[in-house]
Amino acid sequence: MYKKVTEINKNFYNREAKNFSDTRKHAWAGWSKITEEINKTKKRGTINILDLGCGNGRFLDFLIENNIKAKYEGWDSSKEMLKQAIKKHKNIKNATFIEKDITKKNKIxxxxxxxxxxxxxxxxxxxxxxxxxxxxxxxxxxxxxxVISFWQIYKFQRFNKLKVKKINNSSFLLKWQDTKSLRFYRAYKEKDIEEIKKALDTLKAIKEFNADGKEKKLNRYIIFKKTCDKM
Structure with missing residues (x-):
């Protein structure tokens, strides 16, 4: 079943890359709340940033607009979305876009x-x-x-019209505009998020907040910091 789900999403983004990218041009409001923590990680020179599931690379645009000097890598499994990203950022130095499935143990x-x-x-x-x-x-x-975000559309009735098939109580297939293309959506509720926080043994949640959308709580953000034992 999972293989089918990943193919559904990959096929969606490959099929709808241009239209989807055209609707994803602006920075998320929540990103402005993480810049302070990003800047704190800077030790010297530029900050090495890995954007998993980068899409068309608009987080890179945000970094540039906010004068955050970064060596940026964007990974995505959709070849067509990466084409959009590369086209947008072909003149940007210190930026690389790579086709990778982030659910696999990619060599780093x-x-x-x-x-x-x-x-x-x-x-x-x-x-x-x-x-x-x-x-x-x-x-x-x-x-x-x-930093991870969780899309909380399950909290808002206005998104119910997007659901075309219920897989289980937390998972649905969502439609996209007037097309026949479908996306897999998994709702992460409080219990799920707490389980994730406990499972990440070297990461500590240092900041959590809601932001984005007209309700200003469309996404739940968690900033984790890597904790290392000092010898």
């Missing part, structure tokens, strides 16, 4: 000060999200941060 030969997952968690089943987070936490530097 360095560590990052910042790892972010925006608009990603709801596309993954809980066991796969946990597996990915446990893997990537190993590649954060000491005192580095991992």
């Amino acid at each position: 030969n360095k560590k990052y000060q910042v790892i972010v997952l925006f608009g990603v968690a709801h596309h993954l089943k809980k066991r796969e999200l946990l597996k990915a987070l446990k893997y990537y936490q190993k590649y954060l530097e000491c005192e580095g941060i991992l």
Whole structure:
């Protein structure tokens, strides 16, 4: 079943890449609340940032607009979304976009000060999200941060019209505009989020907040900091 889910999402973004990218041009309001923690990770020169599920790379635009000097890597499983990202940022130095499935144990030969997952968690089943987070936490530097957002549309009735098929009490297939393309959505509620926080043994949640959308709480954000034992 999970393989089918990942294919549903990958097919969606490959099919709708141009239209989806055109509707994803602006920074999220919540990002402005994480800049202070990002800047704290800077030790010298630029900040190494890994954007998992980067889409069209608009988080890179936010970094540039806010004068955050970063060596940026964006990973995504959708080849077509990456084409949009590369087209937008072809003249940007210190930025790389790579086609990778973030649910797999991709070979990594360095560590990052910042790892972010925006608009990603709801596309993954809980066991796969946990597996990915446990893997990537190993590649954060000491005192580095991992920031994740959870799309809370289950809290708002106006999003019910998007649901076309219920898989179980927490998972649905969502439609996109007037197309036949579908996306997998997994709702992460308080119990799920607390389970995730407890499972990440080297990360400590240092800040949590809601932001985005007209209600200013469409996304739940958690900023984790990497804790390392001092010898």
